[in-house]
Amino acid sequence: MDRAIEVRGLVREFKGGIRAVAGIDLDVATGEIYGFLGPNGAGKSTTVHMLTTLLPPTAGRARVGGHDIVKEGAAVRRTIGAALQEAALDPLLTGREHLKLQLALHGIPRSERDGRTDALLERVGLRLAADRKIGGYSGGMKRRLDLALALAHRPRILFLDEPTTGLDPQSRSALWDEVVRLKRDEGVTVFLTTQYLEEADVLADRVGIIDHGRLVAEGTPAALKAEIGRPTVEAVPTEDTEPGRVEEVFGRFGELQPSTAGVAVRLDGKGDLADIVRALDSASVRVEALHLHAPTLDDVFLAKTGRSLEGSEEPSEPGPE
Amino acid sequence: MTLTSQVLHLARRSVLRTLRQPANWITPLIFPLALMAVNSGGLDAATSLPGFPTDSFISFFLAFPFIQGALFATVNAGVDLARDIQTGFLNRLALTPMQSAALLVGHLGGVIAMGFLQALWYLTVGLAIGVRIEAGVLGAVVIFVLAVMIVLAFGSFGALAALRTGSTEAVHSLFPVFFVFLFISSMNLPRNLIETEWFQIAASLNPVSYLIEAIRSLVIEGWNGEALALGFGVCIGLTIVGLTLSSLSLRGRLART
Numbered sequence: 156m157d158r159a160i161e162v163r164g165l166v167r168e169f170k171g172g173i174r175a176v177a178g179i180d181l182d183v184a185t186g187e188i189y190g191f192l193g194p195n196g197a198g199k200s201t202t203v204h205m206l207t208t209l210l211p212p213t214a215g216r217a218r219v220g221g222h223d224i225v226k227e228g229a230a231v232r233r234t235i236g237a238a239l240q241e242a243a244l245d246p247l248l249t250g251r252e253h254l255k256l257q258l259a260l261h262g263i264p265r266s267e268r269d270g271r272t273d274a275l276l277e278r279v280g281l282r283l284a285a286d287r288k289i290g291g292y293s294g295g296m297k298r299r300l301d302l303a304l305a306l307a308h309r310p311r312i313l314f315l316d317e318p319t320t321g322l323d324p325q326s327r328s329a330l331w332d333e334v335v336r337l338k339r340d341e342g343v344t345v346f347l348t349t350q351y352l353e354e355a356d357v358l359a360d361r362v363g364i365i366d367h368g369r370l371v372a373e374g375t376p377a378a379l380k381a382e383i384g385r386p387t388v389e390a391v392p393t394e395d396t397e398p399g400r401v402e403e404v405f406g407r408f409g410e411l412q413p414s415t416a417g418v419a420v421r422l423d424g425k426g427d428l429a430d431i432v433r434a435l436d437s438a439s440v441r442v443e444a445l446h447l448h449a450p451t452l453d454d455v456f457l458a459k460t461g462r463s464l465e466g467s468e469e470p471s472e473p474g475p476e
Numbered sequence: 477m478t479l480t481s482q483v484l485h486l487a488r489r490s491v492l493r494t495l496r497q498p499a500n501w502i503t504p505l506i507f508p509l510a511l512m513a514v515n516s517g518g519l520d521a522a523t524s525l526p527g528f529p530t531d532s533f534i535s536f537f538l539a540f541p542f543i544q545g546a547l548f549a550t551v552n553a554g555v556d557l558a559r560d561i562q563t564g565f566l567n568r569l570a571l572t573p574m575q576s577a578a579l580l581v582g583h584l585g586g587v588i589a590m591g592f593l594q595a596l597w598y599l600t601v602g603l604a605i606g607v608r609i610e611a612g613v614l615g616a617v618v619i620f621v622l623a624v625m626i627v628l629a630f631g632s633f634g635a636l637a638a639l640r641t642g643s644t645e646a647v648h649s650l651f652p653v654f655f656v657f658l659f660i661s662s663m664n665l666p667r668n669l670i671e672t673e674w675f676q677i678a679a680s681l682n683p684v685s686y687l688i689e690a691i692r693s694l695v696i697e698g699w700n701g702e703a704l705a706l707g708f709g710v711c712i713g714l715t716i717v718g719l720t721l722s723s724l725s726l727r728g729r730l731a732r733t
Contacts, residue, residue, distance in 0.1 A: 207571060209567055232571055232572070233573065235571075236571075239567060241563065241564045243564030243568045244563070244568075245565055247496045248492065256485055256489060257572065259481070259482075259485045260572035261572055262573060288496075
């Protein structure tokens with residue numbers, strides 16, 4: 156595998172001995188979208204800060220774009236673009252002024268700056284708002300400008316730290332499209348941290364799940380979901396149906412699961428949804444609703460950590476997050 | 477991209493920010509002169525004290541706006557830098573090939589630009605209301621230069637506070653502290669006429685006294701080598717200390733590898 160990012164034993168400790176990142180190993184292939192999934196405080200942003208050279212690691216090593224993050228920080232920064240967790244913008248500058256400053260500091264020649272600025276503004280849909288101060292931008296507009304700034308110097312590797320947090324569905328979808336386009340059309344490697352399962356599921360070629368500063372699972376979303384088990388079928392009996400009769404039918408297809416809505420079974424391969432419908436029908440058991448639940452990344456998280464990712468939050472990342 | 481070019485871009489941003497916050501430039505232009513007007517009206521009788529060096533209190537007091545204006549510029553600039561830290565804008569800059577020194581110098585460049593504007597304004601108003609610069613045109617130029625240097629010296633401490641704390645509130649809270657230094661100085665009276673012993677000692681230990689006296693000497697005396705040497709010396713000393721400590725703090729704040 157041609158590696159854009161290579162991490163071995165990466166550790167970051169903060170004052171008081173708190174280990175925000177407790178030894179991470181991962182590889183990201185060139186041109187891949189890698190989803191780094193975990194609850195708040197799990198160590199995602201600390202990892203990104205280390206990989207983008209903003210925070211020296213306490214131990215371990217990592218190479219980004221072929222450069223060591225400790226010994227070749229400047230070379231790493233030339234290779235990467237980053238949109239960190241908060242859209243770090245100056246409310247008193249306009250979008251255009253931000254881009255021009257960014258391009259100038261990256262050493263883009265003056266003759267190219269105007270054209271590049273216009274192209275980036277067009278690309279993120281901010282051409283009409285280019286000369287307005289950021290203070291008047293919506294959250295989605297700020298995020299889009301943040302992305303344009305990260306792309307200003309045409310980086311080969313892009314770090315996006317929770318890029319859609321707080322965005323409305325439309326802005327989120329637009330940003331997803333742009334991330335996919337970057338990978339597809341420009342071959343950009345994307346390291347994307349998120350706490351949204353759907354985001355990781357839709358965008359990422361591979362996902363790493365982090366909890367308490369450790370990588371607890373890694374693989375393609377499909378492989379991770381397949382690894383933890385089979386689908387669950389859940390039935391809500393009608394008022395005149397004894398739940399025990401549904402349990403009796405479901406019990407033939409797998410292990411019964413706790414359910415707040417009715418009766419649930421995790422399929423063990425002895426049949427599928429159609430077989431269950433036929434069995435219920437032949438036993439004259441009536442149900443109001445029947446749901447098939449395919450495993451989600453939340454199920455993966457639950458299986459690996461014993462907790463659900465949704466609503467899970469760790470208070471132990473004292474640094475960047 | 478050269479360090480100079482980086483500094484110029486960051487200084488331009490600093491100036492733009494200042495201009496777009498009217499309170500940051502209107503207050504330093506108006507408030508010190510208003511205080512000068514009030515004090516000169518109330519303390520004019522001091523000129524009849526035996527040994528008072530001039531019969532025009534407003535000429536005596538003209539040095540005050542330069543120092544108070546520098547305090548305003550310092551705090552405002554410090555707050556701007558602290559805000560960059562709080563919002564993460566500093567991280568954005570850190571992710572570019574920008575040299576660390578460019579950030580500090582560029583930021584102070586904006587402070588110096590504000591110092592230019594202020595010094596020009598105070599001198600113009602002073603001359604317009606009848607203050608005569610005893611050291612002549614060259615003296616006015618020296619006042620201008622010293623005033624800008626004072627803004628740089630104070631600005632370095634504003635930057636230090638911002639870099640050490642990363643908090644706009646903390647930088648704001650320094651203003652009263654700086655103000656105490658201003659009031660416990662020879663701002664209202666020459667040190668030899670201050671009768672309260674502790675106050676005279678405090679004013680003599682206070683570096684702000686020497687900055688005021690250097691500017692004042694050019695206005696009311698002409699060329700006083702000792703006052704100028706002390707004023708410039710204190711100013712350069714403060715600048716060296718402020719810039720050194722700020723640079724060290726910046727190194728800690730920008731922990732990039």
